[in-house]
Amino acid sequence: MTTNHFEFQRKTGIILALDVTDEENAIRVTEAVADMVDAVKIGYPLVLGTGLQIVSKLSRYAPIIADFKVADIPNTDRLICEHVFKAGCAAIIVQGFTGPDSLAECVKTANEFGGKVFVVSEMSHPGGDYFFTDEISKEIAALAKKSGAFGIVAPATRPERVKELRAVIGADLKIISPGVGAQGGSAADTIKAGADWVIVGRSIYNAADPKAEAEKVKSEIEKLI
Ligand code: C5P
Numbered sequence: 001m002t003t004n005h006f007e008f009q010r011k012t013g014i015i016l017a018l019d020v021t022d023e024e025n026a027i028r029v030t031e032a033v034a035d036m037v038d039a040v041k042i043g044y045p046l047v048l049g050t051g052l053q054i055v056s057k058l059s060r061y062a063p064i065i066a067d068f069k070v071a072d073i074p075n076t077d078r079l080i081c082e083h084v085f086k087a088g089c090a091a092i093i094v095q096g097f098t099g100p101d102s103l104a105e106c107v108k109t110a111n112e113f114g115g116k117v118f119v120v121s122e123m124s125h126p127g128g129d130y131f132f133t134d135e136i137s138k139e140i141a142a143l144a145k146k147s148g149a150f151g152i153v154a155p156a157t158r159p160e161r162v163k164e165l166r167a168v169i170g171a172d173l174k175i176i177s178p179g180v181g182a183q184g185g186s187a188a189d190t191i192k193a194g195a196d197w198v199i200v201g202r203s204i205y206n207a208a209d210p211k212a213e214a215e216k217v218k219s220e221i222e223k224l225i
Pocket of ligand 1: 067120123153181200201
C-alpha cells in the first residue's frame with residue numbers, strides 16, 4: 001500500500017487551482033509558483049487533458065489535491081479514491097450531498113492511504129446557491145465533520161457563508177475556499193471569515209507573470225497577520 005506523506009501545512013495560505021489542459025503549461029505554472037503555494041489542486045480539465053500520470057510530475061513541487069467532486073455510490077467512490085491516492089494525490093475533493101455512506105467510504109479509503117478528504121459544502125459560482133440553500137450547506141458541513149473529513153470547501157465569493165460554515169464545523173476541520181480573483185472573491189476577506197486556504201486559479205495561471213500574481217495574494221494574506 002502506498003502512503004502519501006502529506007503535511008497539509010499552512011505556509012502561504014494559497015492553493016493553486018491548476019485548470020490548464022496541457023502538461024507543458026501545467027509544469028511551467030507550477031514551477032513558477034511552487035514557493036508561493038501550499039498545494040496544487042487539479043481536476044478534470046488537466047487530468048482529462050494529460051492523464052493521471054501528471055500527478056507524479058507535479059507532486060515534486062507541491063502536494064496535489066484531486067478535485068473530482070466525487071459524487072457516486074460508495075463502491076464507485078471507493079474505486080475513484082483508490083486511483084487518485086495510488087497516483088500520489090494527497091487529498092481528494094468529494095461532494096457531500098451523496099449522504100453519509102458515500103462520504104464514509106471516501107474517508108475510509110483516504111485513511112487507508114494516509115490521504116485527506118475535503119467535502120464541498122457549497123459551490124462558489126452565482127448559481128451555486130440555487131439548490132444548496134444555507135441550511136443544506138450547513139447540514140453538509142456538519143456531515144463532513146461527523147464523517148471524519150479533513151475539511152470542507154466553502155465559497156470565497158460569499159465570505160459570510162465561510163463564517164457561518166466555520167461556526168458549524170468548529171476549529172478542527174480546515175476550510176479551503178475557491179472564488180478568489182477571477183470569480184471576484186477577496187483573499188483577505190475570505191481568510192478573515194475563517195478559511196485556512198484560498199484557492200486561486202485563473203488569475204494566477206492566466207497571468208503574464210504567475211509568480212508575481214501569486215506574490216500579490218500572498219502579501220494580501222500576510223498583511224492580516
Ligand atoms: O479560476 P478560479 O480561480 O475561479 O478557479 C476556482 C477553482 O475552484 C476551479 O478549479 C473550480 O472548479 C473550483 N471550485 C469552485 N467552487 C467550488 C469548488 C471548486 O470554484 N465550490
